[in-house]
Amino acid sequence: MGELVLAAKVTHVPSMFISEQEGPLNGIRESAIQGLRRIGDMCRELKVDTIVISDTHWLVNAGFHINAKPEMSGVFTSTEFPHFLNNMEYSHTGDPELGQQIAEIATANGVTTLCHHEVETLQLQYGTLVPLRYLGVGNDMKVVSIAGWMYDADLEESKQVGEAILEAINKSDKRVAFLASGSLSHRIPPNKVVGDYMFKISEPLNQEIDLMVMDMWxxxxxxxxxxxLPKYAQDCSGEGGMHDTAMLFGLLGWDKYEGCAEVMTEYFPSSGTGQCNVVFPV
Structure with missing residues (x-):
């Protein structure tokens, strides 16, 4: 029988990649990087076989989708922030078996979900690639990436996908970590001023609500x-509609979950958005 051994909400801000580079912004996201490294160390200590990531940078329009192709390698440049995140090499191994099991269970439970493990040209998005980089994951753990931005789905559907992920894990023989990859509030400032907001929140009220939410966790x-959650996602422009977070809590047992979260990286604003790394005990 498989086991969920770790669950977390993580940041994927591309400024972590800049933080690695020489220059005036070197080191600016060191706390975020260190938080992800701690989570990576936890994965290794817990002997994780597969990491499942709900990626809010993967937008889908019809049905829920999973990328679990066996070979995942290449060089990534973000089309959104090519000046921040470019020519990033990666090499990972997918887990078609677990990905397919998740898709079949979710579909049987009423949420149409497709797993893609034979489409060689289906690429990973940076909501998957950036956390894996700083977790220090290469080919030592397998990867399943799930679209975490549903154009016209409600949060209840993502909750059900989260429940399907847990059921699939339990039916497998794998030790699995789940990452909800996305920000808290996600209001990016207007283009004319966005350069002034590298370390600032776009709406002060968003920050107050983000901090309140982290305190609740x-x-x-x-x-x-x-x-x-539904009003929070709407009023504070939650990234990807916060479908990643709905999957996370669906996985954890929804309103029956009573765990107290542990903060790996304290809250920080980035280009107007609210970010953190938080582990939820399982």
């Missing part, structure tokens, strides 16, 4: 958070 106030 740390106190194990899951039920209260989930009652807030």
């Amino acid at each position: 740390k106190k194990g106030q899951t039920k209260a958070f989930l009652e807030l």
